[in-house]
Amino acid sequence: MIQFILNNKLIKTEKSASYILLDFIRYDQHLKGTKSGCREGDCGACTVLVGTLENGKVNYKSVASCLTPLGNIAGKHVVTVEGLNADKGLNPIQHALDEHAGTQCGFCTPGFVVSLTGHALSKNFGKYDEAINSVSGNICRCTGYKSIERATKDIADGLKATEENSQDWLIKNKYLPEYFYDIANRLAAIENLPRNKNGKIMGGGTDLYVQKPDEISDAEISFALNNPELKGISEENGEITVGAAVTANEIMYSDIFNKYFPEIKTWFKLISSEQIRNAGTVAGNFVNASPIGDLTIFFLALNAELTVTNNENKERKILLKDFFKSYKQVDLNKGEIIKNLKFKIPKENFKFNFEKVSKRTYMDIASVNTAVSYTLANDFIEDIHISGGGLAAIPKYFDKTRNFLKGKKPTKENIRAASDILLSEVSPISDIRGSKEYKQLLLKQLFFAHFE
Numbered sequence: 001m002i003q004f005i006l007n008n009k010l011i012k013t014e015k016s017a018s019y020i021l022l023d024f025i026r027y028d029q030h031l032k033g034t035k036s037g038c039r040e041g042d043c044g045a046c047t048v049l050v051g052t053l054e055n056g057k058v059n060y061k062s063v064a065s066c067l068t069p070l071g072n073i074a075g076k077h078v079v080t081v082e083g084l085n086a087d088k089g090l091n092p093i094q095h096a097l098d099e100h101a102g103t104q105c106g107f108c109t110p111g112f113v114v115s116l117t118g119h120a121l122s123k124n125f126g127k128y129d130e131a132i133n134s135v136s137g138n139i140c141r142c143t144g145y146k147s148i149e150r151a152t153k154d155i156a157d158g159l160k161a162t163e164e165n166s167q168d169w170l171i172k173n174k175y176l177p178e179y180f181y182d183i184a185n186r187l188a189a190i191e192n193l194p195r196n197k198n199g200k201i202m203g204g205g206t207d208l209y210v211q212k213p214d215e216i217s218d219a220e221i222s223f224a225l226n227n228p229e230l231k232g233i234s235e236e237n238g239e240i241t242v243g244a245a246v247t248a249n250e251i252m253y254s255d256i257f258n259k260y261f262p263e264i265k266t267w268f269k270l271i272s273s274e275q276i277r278n279a280g281t282v283a284g285n286f287v288n289a290s291p292i293g294d295l296t297i298f299f300l301a302l303n304a305e306l307t308v309t310n311n312e313n314k315e316r317k318i319l320l321k322d323f324f325k326s327y328k329q330v331d332l333n334k335g336e337i338i339k340n341l342k343f344k345i346p347k348e349n350f351k352f353n354f355e356k357v358s359k360r361t362y363m364d365i366a367s368v369n370t371a372v373s374y375t376l377a378n379d380f381i382e383d384i385h386i387s388g389g390g391l392a393a394i395p396k397y398f399d400k401t402r403n404f405l406k407g408k409k410p411t412k413e414n415i416r417a418a419s420d421i422l423l424s425e426v427s428p429i430s431d432i433r434g435s436k437e438y439k440q441l442l443l444k445q446l447f448f449a450h451f452e
């Protein structure tokens, strides 16, 4: 049995753990505010908040309910638009959207309201850029967005009235209804889903539910997001360790990553949307083995090493650069899962850069993406790792270019000579994301950009 709280109601259901949350909300609970649009994570009409009890507090994140199985919300608080009003009137977020004509046909509006409430509940509340980022996965076909941007500005400004982000303040000021006061206590009394060690492993489900929805509808699933052994980011013994079920947003907002990669937010905001980054995990990105997986390209350039484990807790290590065998084929035996990834703590004079070009800047997959990390010792490149996506059947690690640049100075001449070797290491094919010639040109230009 799966238990969770839906708005103010305790749910106990015998539905399959792989049953989609959106269908449960609309068709089992008849809450029709959460809309069914694309069912592929792209439109945001189905956005709900998922609150997880952590150290006595409930931490809320927005997710696409169309890609969320019940197994991933067991023991949690799910909030739909119906659960957001203190009384019959509009709450401040709804009021701002109404005031600025940020709603016309209204189909997208519940999704925007829920995402912006996610912003109000986040650590970064009141910052306009972050408020805009919170709706990065919400599409509106009517308003042209300017009215929504103005409403978002008002909402961000309104939240600045409090210095400390506190649910109590949000309740007192009618952003949230009073039942939120008691959610932490109520969640503490709910059972989590027991772990199914033998089932097919799922992270956020943001790839599986798009690629193979039928294959998993009746399958036994092991839910990685519920497994504390696969969570957490830590720094010790000269290495940074990232659990396999850590999400893209957990990396983007982690203190450790922000310390060593101060530009991480600029790069990670190019990856999917807030809702998808709140669910999609690193291991899911590696194992779906897309040649343009952004997290894969990021960690390939750090020469990350994976720890893989099986049902008998036997572990083996494998470098991410050796993990991809051929198109969509990875080095995992039956029963094996990824436990974590590790990479060396960056030294002094460490440089890192990530570049991604897609048809749209945001909320799109890459035509070409690439990353580089290198360390300088007395102006010479001590070591370097270069990765690139969209150029071959697998995410590419550039071995020959690395060997050429190791021990050399990153001068214009050396980088130009290295770019010729780089291009000789791949032969991209023309596809929907660009012609072969365009991708080659992109790779060369982005490689130069790494050293600018």
Ligand SMILES: Cc1cc2nc3c(=O)[nH]c(=O)nc-3n(C[C@H](O)[C@H](O)[C@H](O)COP(=O)(O)OP(=O)(O)OC[C@H]3O[C@@H](n4cnc5c(N)ncnc54)[C@H](O)[C@@H]3O)c2cc1C
Pocket (backbone or CB within 6 Å): 040, 041, 042, 200, 201, 202, 203, 204, 205, 206, 207, 208, 209, 210, 224, 230, 244, 245, 270, 271, 272, 273, 276, 279, 280, 281, 282, 283, 284, 285, 286, 287, 288, 292, 293, 294, 295, 336, 337, 338, 339, 363, 364, 365, 366
């Ligand atoms: C709207 C949308 C936009 C997207 N945009 C981007 C983008 O810009 N860039 C990008 O790179 N990706 C993008 N994606 C793809 C996807 O979100 C990411 O690849 C994400 O990281 C997948 O993680 P997940 O946890 O959701 O994977 P899941 O769907 O849960 O799993 C994917 C695969 O990994 C396996 N798996 C999961 N965890 C483990 C483990 N611990 N060990 C072994 N196998 C495991 C699963 O069995 C499955 O085969 C997008 C997806 C959507 C829906």
Ligand code: FES
Pocket (backbone or CB within 6 Å): 035, 036, 037, 038, 039, 040, 041, 042, 043, 044, 045, 046, 047, 064, 065, 066, 067
């Ligand atoms: S229905 Fe479009 S994101 Fe879920």
Ligand code: FES
Pocket (backbone or CB within 6 Å): 102, 103, 104, 105, 106, 107, 108, 109, 139, 140, 141, 142, 143
């Ligand atoms: S108001 Fe119609 S889709 Fe946004």
